[in-house]
Amino acid sequence: MAQSHRVSIPAIPDAVARELHRDSGAVSWDVSLTAFTERLTASAASRFKSGATVRDVESYLRGLHLNDLALACACAAGHDGAWEHFVREMRPALHAAARAIARPDAARDLADSLYAQLFGVDAKGQQRRSLLDYYHGRARLSTWLRTVLAQRHIDAVRERARTVPLDTESEEPVSRASPVEPDLRDNVARVQRALNDAVDALDARDRLRLRLYYAQRLTLAKIGRALGEHEATASRNLERVRRTLRQEIERRLREAHGMDAAAVASCLQQAVEAPDLDLSHVLAADDS
Numbered sequence: 001m002a003q004s005h006r007v008s009i010p011a012i013p014d015a016v017a018r019e020l021h022r023d024s025g026a027v028s029w030d031v032s033l034t035a036f037t038e039r040l041t042a043s044a045a046s047r048f049k050s051g052a053t054v055r056d057v058e059s060y061l062r063g064l065h066l067n068d069l070a071l072a073c074a075c076a077a078g079h080d081g082a083w084e085h086f087v088r089e090m091r092p093a094l095h096a097a098a099r100a101i102a103r104p105d106a107a108r109d110l111a112d113s114l115y116a117q118l119f120g121v122d123a124k125g126q127q128r129r130s131l132l133d134y135y136h137g138r139a140r141l142s143t144w145l146r147t148v149l150a151q152r153h154i155d156a157v158r159e160r161a162r163t164v165p166l167d168t169e170s171e172e173p174v175s176r177a178s179p180v181e182p183d184l185r186d187n188v189a190r191v192q193r194a195l196n197d198a199v200d201a202l203d204a205r206d207r208l209r210l211r212l213y214y215a216q217r218l219t220l221a222k223i224g225r226a227l228g229e230h231e232a233t234a235s236r237n238l239e240r241v242r243r244t245l246r247q248e249i250e251r252r253l254r255e256a257h258g259m260d261a262a263a264v265a266s267c268l269q270q271a272v273e274a275p276d277l278d279l280s281h282v283l284a285a286d287d288s
Contacts, residue, residue: 009044010054012037012061024066029074029082039073040064043136063215069137076120076130083119090145091115097146101153114149190257191249191271198248206241213238 017037021027026036043064044057074082094114098107120130135144199207205227212218212226224234246268253264 009041009048009052010057012040012044012057013054016058016061020061020066024070026070026073029070029079031070031073031077031079035077036070036073039069043069043138046136047138059211059215062217064137065140066137068141069135072132072135072137072141075118076132078120086118087115090142093142094145094149097149098153101150110149110153114145114152187267188271190253191267194249194252194256195245197252198245201248202241202244206237206244209234209238209241 017040018033020040021031021033021036024031024036026033040061044052044060047060048056071082071086075086091111094111095107098111101107102110114131117131131148135141139147199210202210209223209227212223213220218226220234220238221231223229223238224231227234229237249268250264253259253267257263259267
């Protein structure tokens with residue numbers, strides 16, 4: 001069942017829905033066009049609060065991780081093949097993430113408890129809504145899962161802290177919990193605003209360059225042809241714009257919020273790992 005939504009958005013054109021359904025590979029998981037369209041609509045409703053046009057919605061949907069969204073949709077519906085694929089592909093990474101944030105003897109329980117929520121059963125074995133219904137496809141599914149896992153761990157640590165006497169040493173210090181901080185939502189919102197402002201400050205040609213690569217997912221060769229550049233030049237210019245955006249975001253965070261270098265780095269990392277915000281193409285550390 002797709003997540004319910006309250007925001008009224010333009011209906012997704014049938015041709016667009018069919019194209020995205022095909023490109024997502026949803027058919028291989030027996031996800032119907034109707035079910036996938038409902039999931040796309042829920043995702044768009046979570047993104048737009050008001051005033052979205054059909055074009056806005058279509059551009060947003062084309063930027064989603066469609067294959068991951070189709071897999072999540074199938075798993076939430078209980079498709080055996082999809083769930084087997086999910087476990088095979090995601091379980092090793094989830095257990096590794098659990099080991100990184102919890103004690104060795106607690107890591108497996110942490111990961112397995114999340115699996116129960118993803119599958120859609122509670123501790124008593126009763127059916128309930130799958131946690132995967134809340135995945136909107138903005139971030140990679142693996143990134144979203146790691147963030148959810150970390151937040152579950154922090155919630156558990158805080159709950160234990162409320163019940164442990166002050167003179168009793170905690171079994172696990174909160175500082176080991178995860179990179180997700182209590183003010184996660186505020187920091188992600190700050191980065192989103194800084195990114196929006198930084199993109200707005202670019203010239204029209206560079207904004208087009210980003211849209212062609214990240215929204216329309218054109219190859220560098222095709223972008224070069226569209227902009228009258230060699231493929232290598234298109235690649236260099238894309239990296240230039242990416243570096244400019246990161247520098248501008250860092251500057252705006254420092255000036256608007258008084259953050260030092262460590263706080264800026266932490267804020268950007270939170271934004272990269274946020275379940276509803278995929279900024280990895282902009283915020284990833286420069287390897288050069």
